Structure formats: structure tokens, C-alpha cells
Amino acid sequence: MGRPLDLFAAASPEGAWTVSQVTRRAHAVVEAGLPPLWVRGEVSGFKAWQSGHWYFALRDKAAQLRCVMFGRDNRRLPAPPSEGMQVFAFGQPTVWDEKGEFRLTVYELLSTEEGGLWKLQFEKAKAALARDGLLEPGRKRALPRFPMRIAVITSPDGAALKDIIAVMGRRWPVAELIVLPAQVQGDSAEYELCSALAALRRLEVDVAIIGRGGGSKEDLWTFNRERVARAVAASAVPVISAVGHETDITLCDLVADWRAPTPSAAAEAATPDRDDVRAALEQLGQRLGRGLTTRAQRAGDLLARSQDRLVGALERRLERLGDRLAAHGAHLDALSPLKILGRGYAVARDARGDVLRRIAQFSPGLAFRLRVSDGEVPARAEQS
Amino acid sequence: MAASSANPQDLAAQLERLEQIVRRLEAPDLDLDEALKLFEEGVERLRAARERLAQAELKVKKVLEHLDR
Numbered sequence: 001m002g003r004p005l006d007l008f009a010a011a012s013p014e015g016a017w018t019v020s021q022v023t024r025r026a027h028a029v030v031e032a033g034l035p036p037l038w039v040r041g042e043v044s045g046f047k048a049w050q051s052g053h054w055y056f057a058l059r060d061k062a063a064q065l066r067c068v069m070f071g072r073d074n075r076r077l078p079a080p081p082s083e084g085m086q087v088f089a090f091g092q093p094t095v096w097d098e099k100g101e102f103r104l105t106v107y108e109l110l111s112t113e114e115g116g117l118w119k120l121q122f123e124k125a126k127a128a129l130a131r132d133g134l135l136e137p138g139r140k141r142a143l144p145r146f147p148m149r150i151a152v153i154t155s156p157d158g159a160a161l162k163d164i165i166a167v168m169g170r171r172w173p174v175a176e177l178i179v180l181p182a183q184v185q186g187d188s189a190e191y192e193l194c195s196a197l198a199a200l201r202r203l204e205v206d207v208a209i210i211g212r213g214g215g216s217k218e219d220l221w222t223f224n225r226e227r228v229a230r231a232v233a234a235s236a237v238p239v240i241s242a243v244g245h246e247t248d249i250t251l252c253d254l255v256a257d258w259r260a261p262t263p264s265a266a267a268e269a270a271t272p273d274r275d276d277v278r279a280a281l282e283q284l285g286q287r288l289g290r291g292l293t294t295r296a297q298r299a300g301d302l303l304a305r306s307q308d309r310l311v312g313a314l315e316r317r318l319e320r321l322g323d324r325l326a327a328h329g330a331h332l333d334a335l336s337p338l339k340i341l342g343r344g345y346a347v348a349r350d351a352r353g354d355v356l357r358r359i360a361q362f363s364p365g366l367a368f369r370l371r372v373s374d375g376e377v378p379a380r381a382e383q384s
Numbered sequence: 385m386a387a388s389s390a391n392p393q394d395l396a397a398q399l400e401r402l403e404q405i406v407r408r409l410e411a412p413d414l415d416l417d418e419a420l421k422l423f424e425e426g427v428e429r430l431r432a433a434r435e436r437l438a439q440a441e442l443k444v445k446k447v448l449e450h451l452d453r
Contacts (some may be wrong), residue, residue, distance in 0.1 A: 146396040156446065165444060174395070174439040179446045203447065277399075278437055284402050284429050291409030292423040299416045 020097070027095040030102065034093040039065065039104060040112065041089070043081040052078060058089060058104070066103035073107050086112040099273065121367035125251055133254050134233045141238040141257045143270065146277070147206035149176050150270055151237075153196040156181035159213040160242070160263035167264050172271035178203055184212035189222040197231035197239075208235060209266045210252065211242030223250035232256055242266035249292040348379070391406045408412060 048054050052071025057064045061295060076259045081087055089211030091106035110119055110235050129135055154160045168177060180199060182192035200208050223243045229251040241256030253259040260266035348356040350368050362381040371379045405426040409419060
């Protein structure tokens with residue numbers, strides 16, 4: 001287009017375009033030729049209207065672009081941009097027919113200082129994770145006290161792995177370290193990290209560390225991918241996230257069960273110190289010995305006390321028996337025939353010792369013996 | 385041995401059971417017979433745990449098969 005023939009062909013019957021026709025046409029041309037895009041510039045002449053719409057211009061050294069951001073779009077932003085602020089604006093270039101003005105209808109506005117495009121993606125993914133409850137503090141699992149199999153998902157030749165191996169070799173060499181190599185930056189990083197996280201399920205490890213050493217925001221970005229964060233959240237075992245340096249907090253850190261500021265700190269968080277465990281073990285050993293000694297001593301004491309009580313009981317029982325015997329003795333004494341003889345009775349017995357009880361037994365002239373209280377007297381029945 | 389005698393490799397289980405044994409052994413109402421049994425088990429677990437802690441060097445293994453999916 002632009003050739004005179006085309007313009008004439010498009011002309012109205014009056015032979016000239018109306019303003020509306022031209023603006024409408026410009027409007028269509030601009031929107032067809034410029035899809036929604038990100039524009040970077042400096043905010044100038046910002047004005048917030050009663051209606052809630054924002055009007056301002058984006059400028060650089062050579063040009064300026066009028067912008068409007070409607071209330072429905074700017075409502076989501078935490079604050080309006082300040083004068084002179086460097087921003088990213090996402091919007092549709094268009095023509096404002098009524099004023100014949102070329103402008104940008106802005107849908108999204110980000111300060112470049114806060115991370116711009118990166119921040120947009122981060123915040124969107126974070127909101128999605130929060131919606132699914134994946135950022136709840138209650139989801140965080142406790143790390144195992146004595147992990148014997150520890151997985152590490154990181155670059156096989158990065159400093160992070162070296163640091164982790166060094167710390168674990170010093171603190172907790174009794175464990176087995178299972179390295180799942182993965183690219184931690186670049187195009188394949190997202191796929192490789194997710195794939196390694198999925199592989200955890202088959203490896204029967206106690207805990208996993210995912211991370212990398214420091215780097216630029218772009219280098220660390222894979223750890224802000226929603227897919228990677230979701231794979232961390234889906235892990236069957238507790239995950240420690242250690243990405244970059246202390247100040248870099250990624251989505252991966254937010255969903256992990258534990259966030260370590262550095263890979264070395266992750267290795268420390270994952271493991272106990274063997275010297276401490278040994279000391280605790282020896283203390284348990286001592287308590288074990290003391291426990292049994294105390295228990296045995298108590299049993300001995302109990303036995304001694306039981307013995308004392310037993311002897312006491314026996315003694316008391318014997319005493320009672322003695323008393324009873326004495327009583328029986330007195331009784332027996334009372335019944336003794338000697339006692340009866342003492343009262344003047346006598347017993348007659350023949351030579352065989354049989355007691356003579358009736359007259360018929362005393363045949364005339366029978367010799368017999370008479371037992372009286374103090375002895376026997378020989379006697380004889382009278383001849384009749 | 386008690387029902388909780390897990391995989392001897394499982395140091396966590398060993399130590400937890402050992403702690404449990406010591407606590408039981410320190411309880412005042414324990415039968416002497418049981419105390420002896422617990423002591424014997426404790427000594428055995430102590431030995432196993434010491435052995436487990438003796439591994440001198442961290443084993444490092446690289447797993448590559450997860451990328452072949």
C-alpha cells in the first residue's frame with residue numbers, strides 16, 4: 001500500500017478522506033502491524049485520573065510514546081510508577097481516534113529495578129503455586145535425622161557438587177551420596193531437573209538436595225520455573241533447595257521442605273555430625289549400663305528386704321507354735337493317769353500287764369501288781 | 385528381639401530403638417527378667433550402630449538412567 005493508485009481506490013465519493021476515515025485506517029494499520037509487545041522506557045508526566053485510569057508517557061533519548069493504563073489493568077499493581085522510573089510496559093500500540101494520537105494501551109507495568117520481565121513470570125508462577133497450596137508452611141516435612149542415602153540433583157561438574165561432597169565427607173561419611181546429574185542452566189535445564197526429581201521416586205533415598213552455585217539472575221532462572229517448583233513439591237522425600245547465594249530466593253526454595261542459602265549449607269542441613277552422633281551413642285551406652293545396674297541393685301535390695309520379712313514371719317510363727325504347744329502340754333498333763341492316781345486311785349494289773357477291771361478277773365490267790373501314784377506294790381487276792 | 389528390630393543398616397531405627405530401650409530400662413516398674421532382655425538387645429544395637437558409624441569414606445555414586453526416559 002502507499003501507492004497513489006491504492007489510496008485513490010480507497011477514497012470516498014467526495015474525493016478525500018474524512019478525518020475519521022484516516023484515523024480509523026491508521027488505527028487498523030497500527031494494530032495489524034504491531035502486536036502486543038513489551039516496551040522499555042522512562043516514565044514521564046504520570047497522571048492518575050479520578051476514573052482510575054493512568055496517563056503517562058514512556059520516553060527514551062530520542063522519542064516518546066503516549067500511554068494509557070486502564071483501571072481494570074492497573075488495579076493489580078502494588079503502586080503507580082514514579083516519575084523517571086525505568087519500566088517495562090506490555091501493551092497494544094494503537095491510535096486513539098478522538099485525539100488522533102498514537103499511543104500504547106498498557107496492560108502490564110513492571111519496574112526494571114525489581115526484575116522486570118523476570119519478576120512478572122516469578123510472581124505469576126508464585127501465585128499459581130500459592131493457589132494450589134504448595135507454599136503452605138504446613139506442607140514442609142521434617143528432614144530425616146540420620147540419612148543414609150542422600151540424593152543430589154545438580155550439575156555434575158559444578159562447584160556445588162564439590163562443596164556438598166566436601167561437607168558430607170567431613171560431617172557424615174557413613175552415608176551414600178547419589179548424584180543425579182542435571183543441567184542447571186540453559187534450554188534443557190528445566191527438563192533435566194524435572195526428570196531427575198521424578199527419578200527420586202525409584203531411588204529410595206532419605207532426602208534430596210537440589211541446587212547450584214551462584215550465578216546471574218538468568219543463570220538461576222530455571223529454578224524459578226513453575227514446572228520445576230511443582231516437581232520439587234511432588235517429591236516423595238524431603239527436598240532441600242540450595243540455589244545460588246544467600247540473597248537469591250527462587251520458587252524452588254519456596255516449595256522445598258528446607259531452604260539452604262548455599263549448597264554447603266544444604267549439605268550441613270541434610271546431615272548430622274558423626275562426632276555428635278557417636279557421643280550421643282556412647283551416652284546411650286552408659287545409660288544402658290547404669291539402667292541395668294540400678295535395676296539389679298533394686299532387685300538385690302528387694303530380695304534382702306524380702307528375706308528379712310520372711311525370717312521375721314517364720315520367727316513369729318514359731319513363737320505362736322511354741323505358745324500353742326505349751327497350752328496343749330498343760331491340757332495333756334491334766335488328762336495323765338498319773339494325775340488320777342495322785343488323787344488316790346490305783347490300777348491293778350496281772351503278771352502280763354493286763355488291767356484287771358472286774359471282780360471275776362480276781363481269782364482267789366491271784367498275784368497281781370497295784371500301780372499307785374509313786375510306784376507299784378505286789379498284791380494277792382484273798383482265798384475265799 | 386523386639387518387633388521393631390528393623391534393617392540393621394537403618395541407623396535411625398537402631399538409635400531410636402536404643403533410646404527407647406534406655407528409657408524403658410530407666411523406668412522404675414520394670415521386671416528384672418525384661419530388664420536383662422532389654423539390656424542384651426541394647427548392647428547388640430549399640431554394637432551394630434557403632435559398626436554402622438565406622439564407615440570411613442563417603443560413597444559417591446552417579447546415576448544417569450533417569451535421563452533415558
